[in-house]
Amino acid sequence: MKFLRKTFDKYKPLFNKGGKFEKFAPGFNAFDTLFFVPDHTTKTGAHIRDGVDLKRIMVTVIFALVPATIFGMWNIGFQHFSQLGESKPFLELLLYGAIRFMPMVAVSYGVGLGIEFLFGIIRGHEINEGYLVSGLLIPLVMPIEMPLWMLGVSVAFAVLIGKEAFGGTGMNIWNPALVARAFAFFSYAPSMSGDKVWVVDAATTDGISGETILGTLAANDEATYSVFDMFMGYIPGSVGETSVLMILIGALFLILTGVGSWRIMLSTVLGGALMGLVFNAFGVNELMKFPWWQHLLVGGFAFGAVFMATDPVSAAQTRTGKWIYGFLIGIFAILIRVFNGAYPEGVMMAILLMNVFAPTIDHYVIGANIKRRKKRLKAT
Amino acid sequence: MPSPLIAKMERFSHCALKPSDFKGLTPKLNIKEGNEVVVGDPLFHDKSNPKIVFTSPVAGVVDKVVRGAKRRIASVVVKANKQQTFKDFGIGDPKNSSTATIKAKILESGCWAFIKQRPYDIIANPADQPKAIFVSSFDSHPLSNDYSFSLSSKKEDFKVGLEVLSKLTEGDVHVGLDQEVSFFESSCEGIAQTTRFIGKHPAGNVGTQIAHINPINQGERVWVVNAQDVTIIGALFRTGNYMPYRNIALVGSQVDNPCYYQVTIGQGMGSIIRGKIDETHPYRIISGNVLTGSKVTKDGFIGFYDNEITVIPEGKIHRFLGWIPFVGSRSVHSNSRTSFSWLFSKTAYQPNTNLNGEERAMVVTGEMERVMPMDIYPMQLLKAALAKDIEKMEQLGIYEVAPEDFALIDYISSSKIEAQEIIREGIDLMIKEVG
Numbered sequence: 057m058k059f060l061r062k063t064f065d066k067y068k069p070l071f072n073k074g075g076k077f078e079k080f081a082p083g084f085n086a087f088d089t090l091f092f093v094p095d096h097t098t099k100t101g102a103h104i105r106d107g108v109d110l111k112r113i114m115v116t117v118i119f120a121l122v123p124a125t126i127f128g129m130w131n132i133g134f135q136h137f138s139q140l141g142e143s144k145p146f147l148e149l150l151l152y153g154a155i156r157f158m159p160m161v162a163v164s165y166g167v168g169l170g171i172e173f174l175f176g177i178i179r180g181h182e183i184n185e186g187y188l189v190s191g192l193l194i195p196l197v198m199p200i201e202m203p204l205w206m207l208g209v210s211v212a213f214a215v216l217i218g219k220e221a222f223g224g225t226g227m228n229i230w231n232p233a234l235v236a237r238a239f240a241f242f243s244y245a246p247s248m249s250g251d252k253v254w255v256v257d258a259a260t261t262d263g264i265s266g267e268t269i270l271g272t273l274a275a276n277d278e279a280t281y282s283v284f285d286m287f288m289g290y291i292p293g294s295v296g297e298t299s300v301l302m303i304l305i306g307a308l309f310l311i312l313t314g315v316g317s318w319r320i321m322l323s324t325v326l327g328g329a330l331m332g333l334v335f336n337a338f339g340v341n342e343l344m345k346f347p348w349w350q351h352l353l354v355g356g357f358a359f360g361a362v363f364m365a366t367d368p369v370s371a372a373q374t375r376t377g378k379w380i381y382g383f384l385i386g387i388f389a390i391l392i393r394v395f396n397g398a399y400p401e402g403v404m405m406a407i408l409l410m411n412v413f414a415p416t417i418d419h420y421v422i423g424a425n426i427k428r429r430k431k432r433l434k435a436t
Numbered sequence: 437m438p439s440p441l442i443a444k445m446e447r448f449s450h451c452a453l454k455p456s457d458f459k460g461l462t463p464k465l466n467i468k469e470g471n472e473v474v475v476g477d478p479l480f481h482d483k484s485n486p487k488i489v490f491t492s493p494v495a496g497v498v499d500k501v502v503r504g505a506k507r508r509i510a511s512v513v514v515k516a517n518k519q520q521t522f523k524d525f526g527i528g529d530p531k532n533s534s535t536a537t538i539k540a541k542i543l544e545s546g547c548w549a550f551i552k553q554r555p556y557d558i559i560a561n562p563a564d565q566p567k568a569i570f571v572s573s574f575d576s577h578p579l580s581n582d583y584s585f586s587l588s589s590k591k592e593d594f595k596v597g598l599e600v601l602s603k604l605t606e607g608d609v610h611v612g613l614d615q616e617v618s619f620f621e622s623s624c625e626g627i628a629q630t631t632r633f634i635g636k637h638p639a640g641n642v643g644t645q646i647a648h649i650n651p652i653n654q655g656e657r658v659w660v661v662n663a664q665d666v667t668i669i670g671a672l673f674r675t676g677n678y679m680p681y682r683n684i685a686l687v688g689s690q691v692d693n694p695c696y697y698q699v700t701i702g703q704g705m706g707s708i709i710r711g712k713i714d715e716t717h718p719y720r721i722i723s724g725n726v727l728t729g730s731k732v733t734k735d736g737f738i739g740f741y742d743n744e745i746t747v748i749p750e751g752k753i754h755r756f757l758g759w760i761p762f763v764g765s766r767s768v769h770s771n772s773r774t775s776f777s778w779l780f781s782k783t784a785y786q787p788n789t790n791l792n793g794e795e796r797a798m799v800v801t802g803e804m805e806r807v808m809p810m811d812i813y814p815m816q817l818l819k820a821a822l823a824k825d826i827e828k829m830e831q832l833g834i835y836e837v838a839p840e841d842f843a844l845i846d847y848i849s850s851s852k853i854e855a856q857e858i859i860r861e862g863i864d865l866m867i868k869e870v871g
Contacts, residue, residue, distance in 0.1 A: 057756045089794065093758030097751050097789040101856040102727045102846035103720065104748065107768035107775055109793025109850055111759035113800060116774050119761070182794055226797025226851075313761065314773040317802065373801040373815065422813055426831040429811075433653040 064088050082176035086183040114188040116315045120306035121192055121363065127302045128295040129153035132200050135292050136256040139264045153200075156256060157295060160195035163204050167211040168194075175220050186225030186232075186369075187215065193233035193363060196296025197356065197404075198240065199253035201266075206247060210240040230411045231370045234404050241401070249401075254292040268292050269354045270393065270401075276342045279354075286353040297359040300352075307362040316366045319375065320382040324361035327386020328352055335394050343394045351390055360389065360403035370411040374421040381417055385410045442586065442683050442696040448707030451494045451700055452513040452737040453479055458549065459860070460558040460867060463490070463509050471498045476523030476545055476678040479512045488559060491546025493680035493701040495521045511737065522677040530599040530673055538603050542669065545678045549740065550665035551604075554646060554658050556863050557838035566659040568607040568650060571598070571628070573663050574614040576640030577725035577843075579687040581743040583663045584618035586683035586696055590667040595623045597670030601661060602627050612645040620663075638809065643841040647810040652836050664743055684738070686712065688726075688747035689786040690719040705736045708745060718750040720789050727843035728856070751790025758792070768792065771848045772803065796851040804855075807844035812837060814845055818855055821862030826869055829862055839863070 064087075070077050071084040088094070089111070098105060133149030144152075168187045176183040194211060218235030219228045241248045251267035252259040258266030269279045269291060281291050289299025297303075310316025332348025339345045351357060356364075365371060365385050372381035385406045392402030455463040463480040466489065467473065473496065478489035494516040504510035525545045530538060539562055542548050553560040560566070575581055587594060602609045609628040613620055624630050631649055633639040642660045652658055661669070664682055671679040680701040687694045690713050699708060705721060713719060722729040723739040726746050730739060738745060758764065765776035769785040804814040812833045820828035842855040849855065 060756075061754060092754035092756055093790070093792060094794060095752045095754050096791040096794065097720075098791055101854045102843050103722055103729065103731070103746075103789050104726045104787040104847065105790070105792045105852065106772065106848045106850070107758075107764070107770035107777075107792050108772040108848070109759060109852065110796050110799060111793065112761050112774050113850055115759060116761050182796075184796060186799070224797070226799045312773060315800075368801045369799055371801070374813065375802065375805070418816075422816055422832070425811065425813055429653075429831065429833060432651060433655075 060091060064092070079177055082181065082183050083173050086173070086176070110185045111188075113315055114185045116313050117189045117310065117363075118192060120309040120316070121189075121196070121296070123302040123305045124296045124299060124359070125192070125196065126150070127289055127299045128196060129157050131289060131298055132156055132256060132295065134290065135254075136264065138290075139255060140261070141263070156200060157195065159204060160198065160200075160202070160207055160295075161192065163208050164194045164211050165191040167208045168215050171212060171215045171220070175224065179224075181224075184225035186219070190214070190232045190236075193296075194236045197233060197237050197294045197359070197364075199248060199294055200256055201253040201259065202240070202247060206240060206244050210236040210243075213239045226369055228369055230408055231364050231367045234364055234408050234411075237404055238408060241404070254294070266292055270343075273342045273346055278342060279346070283350060283353070286350065291354070293354075294356065296363075297356040300358045303358045303362050310362065310366070316362065317368070317371070317378055319378040320366050320371060320385075321361050323379045323382030324365050324386040324389075325352060327383035327388075328357060328361075328390045329386070331387045331390035331394075335390070346394075351393070355393065356401055356403040357389060360407055361386070364403075364407050365410075370414065372414040372417045372421075374418050377414070377417045377421045380421075381410055381414055384413070442589075442698055445697045445699045445703070446707060448516065448700070448704050450499060450513050450515055450704045450737075451492075451496075451702040452511040452704070453490055453493070453702050453740060454511045454737065455480065455490075455509050457740040458490070458559060460556070460864070465501065465509070465512070467498050467512075469498050469501055472496070473498060473514060474521045474523050475680065476525065478546065479514070480509065482559070485561065487543050487562060488548050489543070489546050490549055491523075491678060493678075493703075495519070513737075524676050525672060525678065527676040528673045530596065530603055533603070535603050538600055541672065542600070545672050547665075547669050547672055547678065550661055550669060552660050554643065554652055554660060554838060555835035556867055557840075558867070560657070560659045564657045566605045566607065566657045569601045569605050569609045569659045569661065570612070570642050570646050570649075571601070571609065571661050571663055571666055572612040572640055572642040572645055573618065573620040574612070574640045575663075575725075575743070576614075576637035577727055578637070579685070579744065579746055580640075580725050581664075581683075581685045581696075584616060584620065586685070586743075587664060587667055588619060589683075590664075590671075591619050591623060593667040593670035593674060594620070594663070595627070595670065596674050597661075597666035597668075598624065598627045600669050600673055601659075601666065604659070610645070610649055612640070612642065612649075614640065635809075638807075638841065638844060641841060643836070643838050644809055647812075647836060651811070654830060654835055656835075662741065662743070665741075682743060684742070685744040686747075687744055688722075690714045690717070690747040690749055699738060701740055702737050705732055705738060705745075706734055708738065709734070709747065713747055718752065719747050720750050722746040722748070726787070727847060728840045749786065749788040751788030753788075753790065755790075771807075772850070791852055793850070793852050795853065798849075798851050798853060800850045803848055803850060804845045807848055808841070810836065810841070814842065814855075817862075818842075818845075818853070818858050821858050821865075824862075824865055826866065829866060830870075834859075834862055834866055 071081040130150045132153030137144050168191050214232045214236035218232045222228050255266040258264045287300050311318045332351040335344040372378045388406035389403040462483040464483045465480045466478040473492040476491050482488040496514050496516040499515040500513040502510045551560045611624050611628045611630050613632045615634045638644045721732050723732045724742040761774040770777045808814045817832040839856040839860045842859050845855040
């Protein structure tokens with residue numbers, strides 16, 4: 057540790073004001089602060105500060121994503137081999153999935169952080185921690201068979217247009233991970249949907265069907281997987297979304313640490329449940345007949361409710377606003393899912409839509425506070 | 437905990453008043469270097485309201501007028517005589533005096549500086565009609581002065597002070613009490629309304645108390661006076677002299693023996709802390725408390741309004757992988773649940789001045805509302821202040837808050853934003869544009 061500190065201190069003057077590499081200071085500081093909490097002291101305001109900072113918050117979310125990530129990697133192997141009729145040990149399946157998933161993570165972080173470094177250096181501000189979480193979220197919501205170059209382009213779009221164009225971390229309107237997915241979905245639709253992309257080699261091998269549950273329902277067939285499979289995650293889908301159990305573990309961690317808003321998670325579930333019930337009442341086709349509570353277990357619903365809708369920057373920012381925001385996400389997610397068979401992924405659309413309306417929701421919630429104040433004035 | 441006795445301070449040589457202690461003030465000097473003054477002689481006055489004067493806390497010779505950037509007056513330093521002589525303002529009975537006479541006496545003695553107003557948290561305008569006056573009898577800031585102990589010898593002065601205040605408003609004088617039974621309650625009988633506030637900080641902040649008793653509306657004025665300052669005003673009427681003496685607490689992990697001391701307003705820091713600090717580690721001297729106080733050097737002077745001096749270790753250190761959640765919960769306190777600090781609630785922490793992160797854009801939502809016990813949306817108000825949006829600030833309640841109400845937000849913010857500074861600048865803009 058001391059050696060590391062001495063090394064950083066030795067090269068720091070090169071990056072300080074007047075140093076040879078002054079322009080690249082954000083890059084150097086990003087590495088320095090990755091290992092050490094900086095030695096900055098308070099200059100104004102409160103003299104002592106809480107130990108929490110944005111790095112710690114982001115790392116907490118990453119911890120929450122770990123169960124879903126590890127399961128997802130194992131599931132990549134499991135889906136491939138079980139559909140071939142072969143049974144393999146746990147570690148082999150995990151390794152199989154990891155070999156295919158880790159390059160996606162590498163591309164995501166490489167392209168994303170690279171662009172962030174560039175912007176930090178050009179704009180002259182510290183590199184923010186925002187991408188630490190998005191970098192892991194993006195590969196988790198993509199199909200495993202997605203070409204790496206496609207992933208890279210989507211990441212670039214998300215970071216450039218979805219985030220930096222608005223001012224960087226803390227200023228974005230949309231959830232950057234979902235911007236990446238939406239971009240890929242609309243630009244490269246054949247590689248992002250259908251039944252060939254969700255399981256490894258589904259496109260090339262006859263015995264393997266990459267069809268997801270929602271894909272089956274959209275084709276007006278009954279789903280063949282059991283509810284247990286849906287809950288545990290032994291189903292095809294994007295890498296992180298299948299196991300509701302692992303997502304729930306992550307959700308519990310986020311709620312206990314206070315980093316994820318339980319209000320948004322709960323209201324999304326309530327909204328989805330309500331819409332599912334309404335459709336069950338009509339029951340005209342297979343999608344509508346799908347039991348309302350099973351809607352919560354398939355597709356990206358659970359993952360979206362826990363990890364995507366709760367992104368604090370793009371969500372509603374007031375307490376009351378969060379209830380309304382989450383509820384509407386749930387409603388729209390199931391609505392889009394059922395009415396539009398071509399978009400089995402209603403959750404992504406619903407969240408992006410509500411991202412746009414979140415400021416409007418907050419505007420009216422705060423309006424109530426403003427009205428209260430005015431009323432007090434009139435009463436005096 | 438400081439030991440329960442009030443020690444008399446050793447003799448000191450210099451005293452100073454700093455115009456920067458008085459927000460929004462443009463000072464104009466009444467004296468020149470070399471002038472002789474007695475306690476109560478004006479040193480400078482408010483350029484926009486010359487009746488508001490700031491008087492010398494010691495009898496002696498004006499030693500130095502220190503100027504800073506743009507020739508602004510940084511401090512007026514007075515070298516104290518061995519014997520102290522006082523200007524006589526005349527003993528008065530507030531019950532039998534008119535409001536005009538009372539105001540005149542307070543103004544002439546320099547005690548008007550103790551009367552501040554909300555909105556804006558600046559010195560009150562004597563021409564205003566406040567709808568009420570608020571005094572908080574306890575300070576809930578970390579390691580703050582316990583007034584029920586330190587002012588117990590000034591009970592009579594407190595009572596007279598309250599009587600004076602009651603003459604300054606058509607409305608009520610409100611005194612906020614904490615859960616302990618103290619002499620404040622009986623002193624208020626017949627003079628002031630009391631309300632009990634039970635809970636953690638910021639229960640002792642007068643802004644919090646105002647918000648719960650009678651929130652401020654646009655166009656209204658309320659006046660606030662610190663509990664110890666009430667006793668100084670009381671002493672003025674009881675003795676006829678300006679008695680600028682405070683019982684302060686010298687606290688902080690770097691103080692060898694935390695204790696209460698009797699000091700003079702503006703006293704030199706050296707005389708207060710000499711020999712009492714652990715010099716083995718770099719430290720920061722704060723005039724005031726760790727959340728709202730100001731940094732002073734060893735050759736500095738205690739702030740005009742401050743009732744404690746806190747000395748804490750400087751935190752110019754690196755922590756290896758310090759951002760990992762849950763690690764180091766015993767050494768670095770956190771209000772958030774990404775740490776186990778909540779399990780160690782009885783542990784005394786020794787916080788240093790480390791920022792524990794770097795300044796970032798506001799990302800996390802919901803953390804500020806947890807430490808703001810008023811009907812205010814703090815994050816939105818901060819953003820309105822940053823955007824210099826006057827109308828929005830008005831709508832969101834800028835008139836109801838003072839920077840000290842945002843001190844806890846300074847502390848807990850995961851983005852390390854300087855909330856107190858932002859609110860101060862927002863308020864300054866309101867003063868300039870709205871008045």
